[in-house]
Amino acid sequence: MTNHTRKKVIIFITKSNWGGAQKYVFDIATNLSQEHFDITVALGGKDLLYTKLVEAKINVIELETMQRDISLTKDIFSFVNIIKIIRKERPDIIHVNSTKISGLGAVAGRLLGVKNIIFTVHGWAFNEDRSSFSKLIIKGLYMIMLLLSHNVIAVSHKIVKDIKRWPVSKKKLTVIHNGILTPHFLSKTEARAEFSKISDHTFSDNVIVFGSVGELHPIKGHMHAIKAIDQILKERPTLQIRYAIIGAGEIENELKKEIIYRNILDRVFLLGYIKDAANYLKGFDYYLFPSLSEGLPYAIVEAGFAELPVIASDVGGISEVVEHNVDGRLVEPGKVQPLVDAIYTYIDNQDAAKKQAAALNAKTKDLFTIETMVEKTKAIYLK
16 A cells, blocks of 8 residues: 555545535545545545535546446446556545445455555444345345444444444444534525525515425435424414425425425425525524434534524434433424424424524534544544
8 A cells, every 4th residue: 555644545435416424525525634645535426526526626536337226237347446446546545435335345445455444334224114134134234344344433322322232343433423614604584585586485584484404315204394394284374384395306206296285385395405505594493304214414413503493303313412302302203293292392482492402502513513523533544
């Protein structure tokens, strides 16, 4: 491997869209010291992560055959390409993210003698709604990745707890919470003006806006939130509330059909993808995060920085950010009524909502900064 003072690093990730894992890769690649590290990112596709990395002048390699779905032919080609990249770049460190490329990258790294293979676990796919057989196969693949990696970063303590009985050396496991830079928040009026422009509906300052940011994917639980808002509108028809979801994804049409079916087109809005969505958070009065499975989501931390009252599913590492009834409300995932009850709790007790939002704001600004995340990651790189 290279003997230069700067350590050569290749960060691998399967997809180049813009989700939590992609944001993590971008933040690590752009915030690690260029004096100490020479960073390359290898990824599948040329979506937003690819574009943002190129704009940031980070060296990027596209793996044309890499995709999330299983394809034996494409996966073999991807593995061969990963071997070629490692042979050419001769890295001191490879840092793998997301399930498929982590497996391929870890195997390739071991075969070629890379001295530090780091695997960041953003969440376990076996916690998702899958068949027992599928979960068993996935656990087997994870076991291989954990054994092949020299160091494992978990974004939450819950991730480590989920594998406490596995025969994996605890010495290689390190918890590093996700951290962020303070977003450039627009004012409430400015953010709502943009919502009004996108939706062709007036988001005036006097309406109560619940909001979510995230990929439109079944695992994010947006359908449950839509049903909860609909129930509240039926129970309290004079309540002036709106629900706005920022994000794009595979179930957009399904969510649209649900909104039409429930006849709430004037109350629930799919705003689509918005660049730097966190900047618009102050356009919300309350933040909903109804996800069914998570590691430690950036969205919750961003909502904390925006000083929003947060209602979130009690999954993954969310409870490591939000303590129930202290700086937010945690609810049982996958159910409508707990969401409804939590929304009523905040609407009917606005002073308590503001107090909890202020507590979450103080916590996130203290504990979940990008500087802390990068410094701890740097220590793993130099281990």
